[in-house]
Amino acid sequence: MEKSVANPKVELALALALIGFSGVIFVGASGLPEPRFEPLGSAAVPRMLAGLMAFLSAIWVVRILSALRDIPAVPQQPVARDPETPKPHPGLAVAVLASVFAFVAVMDFGLASFKVAGIGFVILCGFLMTHRDLRKLPWIIGYAVVLVLACDFAFTRLFYINLP
Amino acid sequence: MPFFDALFYLLTPLPFALVFLGVALGIVVGSIPGLTTTMLITLTLPLTFFMDSVNAIMLLVGMYVGGVSGSQISATLLRMPGTPSSIMTTFDGYPMTQQGRAARALGLGITASFVGGMISFLVLALLAPPFSRLAITFGPWEYFTMVLMALVMLSSLSQGSLLKGLIAACLGMLIHMPGIDPSSGTPRLTFGIDAFEGGLSLLPVLIGAFAISQIIKDIINIDMRPPMADLAEGRMLLSFADCKRHSGNFLRSSLIGTWIGILPGIGSNIASMLSYSAARSASKEPEKFGTGHEPGVVSAETANNAAVGGALIPLITLGIPGSVVDAILIGALIIHNLEPGPLLFINAPEVAYGVIAAYLVGNIIMFAIMMLAVRHIAKVLYVPRAFLLTSILVFCVIGIFAVGNSFFDVWVMLGLGLLGFVMERAKMPLGPFVIGFVLAPIAEEHLRSGLMSTGGSLEPLFTRPFAASFLAISIASLCWPMVSGWIRNRKTVRTAN
Numbered sequence: 001m002e003k004s005v006a007n008p009k010v011e012l013a014l015a016l017a018l019i020g021f022s023g024v025i026f027v028g029a030s031g032l033p034e035p036r037f038e039p040l041g042s043a044a045v046p047r048m049l050a051g052l053m054a055f056l057s058a059i060w061v062v063r064i065l066s067a068l069r070d071i072p073a074v075p076q077q078p079v080a081r082d083p084e085t086p087k088p089h090p091g092l093a094v095a096v097l098a099s100v101f102a103f104v105a106v107m108d109f110g111l112a113s114f115k116v117a118g119i120g121f122v123i124l125c126g127f128l129m130t131h132r133d134l135r136k137l138p139w140i141i142g143y144a145v146v147l148v149l150a151c152d153f154a155f156t157r158l159f160y161i162n163l164p
Numbered sequence: 165m166p167f168f169d170a171l172f173y174l175l176t177p178l179p180f181a182l183v184f185l186g187v188a189l190g191i192v193v194g195s196i197p198g199l200t201t202t203m204l205i206t207l208t209l210p211l212t213f214f215m216d217s218v219n220a221i222m223l224l225v226g227m228y229v230g231g232v233s234g235s236q237i238s239a240t241l242l243r244m245p246g247t248p249s250s251i252m253t254t255f256d257g258y259p260m261t262q263q264g265r266a267a268r269a270l271g272l273g274i275t276a277s278f279v280g281g282m283i284s285f286l287v288l289a290l291l292a293p294p295f296s297r298l299a300i301t302f303g304p305w306e307y308f309t310m311v312l313m314a315l316v317m318l319s320s321l322s323q324g325s326l327l328k329g330l331i332a333a334c335l336g337m338l339i340h341m342p343g344i345d346p347s348s349g350t351p352r353l354t355f356g357i358d359a360f361e362g363g364l365s366l367l368p369v370l371i372g373a374f375a376i377s378q379i380i381k382d383i384i385n386i387d388m389r390p391p392m393a394d395l396a397e398g399r400m401l402l403s404f405a406d407c408k409r410h411s412g413n414f415l416r417s418s419l420i421g422t423w424i425g426i427l428p429g430i431g432s433n434i435a436s437m438l439s440y441s442a443a444r445s446a447s448k449e450p451e452k453f454g455t456g457h458e459p460g461v462v463s464a465e466t467a468n469n470a471a472v473g474g475a476l477i478p479l480i481t482l483g484i485p486g487s488v489v490d491a492i493l494i495g496a497l498i499i500h501n502l503e504p505g506p507l508l509f510i511n512a513p514e515v516a517y518g519v520i521a522a523y524l525v526g527n528i529i530m531f532a533i534m535m536l537a538v539r540h541i542a543k544v545l546y547v548p549r550a551f552l553l554t555s556i557l558v559f560c561v562i563g564i565f566a567v568g569n570s571f572f573d574v575w576v577m578l579g580l581g582l583l584g585f586v587m588e589r590a591k592m593p594l595g596p597f598v599i600g601f602v603l604a605p606i607a608e609e610h611l612r613s614g615l616m617s618t619g620g621s622l623e624p625l626f627t628r629p630f631a632a633s634f635l636a637i638s639i640a641s642l643c644w645p646m647v648s649g650w651i652r653n654r655k656t657v658r659t660a661n
Contacts, residue, residue, distance in 0.1 A: 007589060007590070010586065010589045010590050011590045011591075014586055014587065014590045014592070018331065018335065021335075021338075025338060025341070025353065028353040028355060029353065032345075032350070032352060032353075033348070033350060036348075037347075037348075038347060038612055038615065038616045039615045039616065039619065039620035040611065040612050040615050040620075041348075042345035042347065042348050042350065042352050043352075045341070045608045045611070045612075046338065046341045046352070046353060049334050049337050049338050049341070050338060052330075052334050053331055053334035053335060053338065056327060056330055056331045056334065057331055059327060060327055060328070060331065063327075086385065086387030086388055087387065088384045088385055089383065089384055089385075089386060089387070090384055092383055092384070092386065093380050093383040093384045096383050096557075097380065097582075100557055100561070100578065101578065103561065104561060104571065104574050104575065104578065107571070108571040108574075108575075114562065118558060118562075121554075121557075121558070122554050122555075122558060125550075125553075125554040125557065126550050126551065126554050129383065129386055129549065129550035129553065129554065130548075130550045136550075140550075140551075143551060147554075147555055147558065148558070151558060151559075151562055155562060155566055161566045161569070162569070163562060163565070163566075164565070
């Protein structure tokens with residue numbers, strides 16, 4: 001069997017979440033009506049799939065746990081970073097994702113129009129992704145205005161779609 | 165002949181301009197590491213609502229052809245394949261760039277892509293109509309087992325881990341379950357939430373799983389800056405003698421690529437790997453592969469383009485996707501109220517033959533654009549990521565909102581984006597997930613109608629020749645990774661002893 005190179009904790013969390021999701025599907029399928037006109041009914045396929053997924057995820061959990069047990073308890077030496085490899089920015093990804101959620105929520109709850117929310121979102125994301133470089137801010141503001149107004153024009157005037 | 169009707173239609177200004185645009189965009193996006201053809205096609209889908217179905221499909225096929233070919237630019241110049249299909253190109257393309265032969269490497273890759281595409285077109289044009297006539301005789305059991313075969317083969321071959329591939333396929337199929345049950349008309353797994361009654365639409369799932377998860381990865385690695393490569397020196401167009409020298413490799417790699425493309429779920433990356441291995445085995449100088457050897461570039465690029473044409477055969481004849489991009493093209497057909505499968509040739513021949521014609525013309529346009537403009541296209545690799553990624557995020561949000569005028573779809577997209585990112589962190593392949601989502605209704609519908617016709621008996625699975633064959637292939641695909649792993653382990657133990 002192949003050895004996984006993924007983070008075992010992420011794998012374990014996902015496998016357990018999938019088992020939980022299978023349970024939710026089982027609960028949902030239990031309330032569905034029995035088949036009347038056909039042999040299978042509407043609950044059978046979700047039940048089969050949820051059962052299969054739970055079974056496979058359980059095998060995955062067992063494999064991850066046995067792999068975790070095989071890892072020596074001795075603390076590992078930190079791996080030396082290649083100085084030429086750029087540093088990853090997981091925090092930046094979280095911040096940008098949070099701003100995407102905020103951008104959608106603001107429009108969904110009717111707090112701002114697409115033009116206002118969109119310009120704010122592009123400025124915020126651009127600023128974050130350029131590592132808060134103030135010298136680039138005027139360029140980002142200009143770009144945000146052009147991009148959002150162009151999108152608004154294209155969707156409302158060319159495709160006749162009402163944006164929020 | 166319907167093919168020539170489709171070809172003449174394609175040569176009129178609007179369809180031609182759309183295929184040209186599709187190929188050009190595909191090349192540009194395919195060349196940028198981190199942006200994929202899948203992402204481009206999924207982002208374009210909402211815009212095709214406003215287009216005629218034939219034009220829309222032609223545009224998307226153009227993007228497909230351009231994307232697979234464009235990915236060789238970054239693979240050759242930066243050792244960063246734009247899409248997985250060009251991984252093998254890096255082995256010899258990048259060493260050629262380091263040796264100052266970047267233009268020659270790109271010239272070889274572009275010509276190889278063109279030849280692979282043309283040979284694969286011939287196979288597509290010759291095989292697709294008879295395949296569709298055969299497929300008309302298929303009943304629900306054949307379709308059900310064919311979907312099963314596609315999912316198992318994709319799970320076992322796509323990214324190495326059969327277990328994770330199968331879990332991903334089950335998850336994709338389960339995500340499709342909420343909504344109104346197609347047989348009884350009653351709500352299913354909606355948990356009292358009205359928005360779930362319409363089910364989860366294809367586009368939010370696709371864009372979430374592929375575009376959003378990819379953007380998250382790209383933001384994490386936002387500081388990756390490619391080094392500049394010199395493309396000013398060297399001639400790109402191959403001479404007749406060059407073409408003659410590589411002719412055997414062209415033909416072998418095209419046939420391997422086309423055949424691999426026809427098999428469901430394997431994709432152009434496996435095609436280029438097999439073709440590269442075959443070229444090395446057939447070579448008199450196998451030790452030169454991986455050091456900037458021209459046949460290495462030729463074999464990889466011929467096969468990955470030929471696989472696109474091969475994968476279009478099951479797509480238009482059976483409605484079964486050969487790869488993730490094909491699954492999205494099936495989604496595009498469904499969105500345009502067309503039924504993918506053998507009846508496409510009868511109900512909408514202009515679309516079925518339009519796909520074939522667009523593939524032919526797309527390859528010719530790809531060759532012209534790449535030969536004339538690759539030196540300029542290569543500059544796109546250096547566009548600032550902050551602007552690019554922010555724009556894509558905005559397009560994702562308003563593109564999805566525009567499709568159903570609903571924020572529910574946007575939230576679904578964001579949720580699926582997070583799920584896709586976590587799945588990739590856990591090394592769980594996204595291909596079986598998306599193909600499971602696309603094929604779930606087909607599998608369920610045919611299983612239920614098959615069981616209704618036999619009064620609940622599964623006997624036709626074993627008595628109908630095609631259904632039994634597809635089932636046997638599924639079981640073999642399921643067992644093969646375990647058997648091969650067992651054989652490998654035995655060999656290792658024997659060697660250790």
